[in-house]
Amino acid sequence: MKKIRNVFKHIKNKKQSFTLIEMAIVLFIISLLMLLILPNLNNQRKKAENTQAEAMVSVIQTQVDLYENDNDDKNVTYSELLSKKYLTEKQIKKAQEFGIKINGSNVSK
Template identity: 50%
Template sequence: MIKRRRGFTLIEMTIVLFIISLLVLIILPNLNGQRRHAQHIHGGAMLTVVQGQVTAYLDDHEGAKTVSFQELKAAKYLTPQQVTQAKREGIHIKDDQAIHESK
């Protein structure tokens, strides 16, 4: 009797590796695009948070015309982490508006 070995042939393994490499080539560019999209959405959300806190601060302090990140942090309108993230995102406060500077 002839015993047959069970297992994969070299051709079968080559085909599997080829399919996996094709999937990787398709998925990786999409991941980078999704990451950039998520960063853009996060930047917009951070801008909205900062603008909301600037508006709330100016409403609560009627004599104030402008505000800075330090004042918002000291008055606990923003956490230190939010201030750090906003600066990292390129958000600045000019007069009573939060603006996002392009990098």
């Protein structure tokens, strides 16, 4: 009877913990999930930047068209659009970061 009590005490006092193998498996699963998620985030970021660049081209083309309707000048530049307040400095800076060029009356990336 004493032996059975000692066994139960020993089992009762033994603390539950994770084994090294269980921890390794958890870390492996987490790393697999990271490998799946990170490339997808990168692709989404690139897609968002491309969408933003296309929208910026559209905005600048619209402003160039408006400038040409108001003025007879067909050689539009960023400085003219800025001075006549068709675009802001922030918009011009962002357009130049995207590599957007104004060629006469056409805007391209």
